[in-house]
Amino acid sequence: MPVHGAWADGSCWTAVIERLLTPAWRRLPTWYLVAQNDEAIPPDAERQFAQRMGATTIEVAASHVAMVSHPQDAARLILDAAASLAGSAVLAQS
Numbered sequence: 001m002p003v004h005g006a007w008a009d010g011s012c013w014t015a016v017i018e019r020l021l022t023p024a025w026r027r028l029p030t031w032y033l034v035a036q037n038d039e040a041i042p043p044d045a046e047r048q049f050a051q052r053m054g055a056t057t058i059e060v061a062a063s064h065v066a067m068v069s070h071p072q073d074a075a076r077l078i079l080d081a082a083a084s085l086a087g088s089a090v091l092a093q094s
Contacts, residue, residue: 031077034050
């Protein structure tokens with residue numbers, strides 16, 4: 001079966017591969033919830049991940065599944081993220 005349109009010359013492949021190989025956090029705003037008592041992922045590693053992403057970060061005194069033991073904090077982080085992106089062109093990029 002022949003390849004038609006923009007795909008025929010490979011021009012679109014570059015954009016597709018770039019999207020696949022580039023982590024979303026390099027091009028989109030991010031948020032991170034650090035679980036201060038996590039024994040699966042060390043909290044200092046979580047902080048390092050968040051810092052590397054440039055993430056807006058909150059910390060809670062919780063273990064690995066902080067969204068279960070602190071649902072209000074997790075929900076607030078999600079709502080704050082959504083509110084900060086409301087009407088933003090960022091949503092159209094993802």
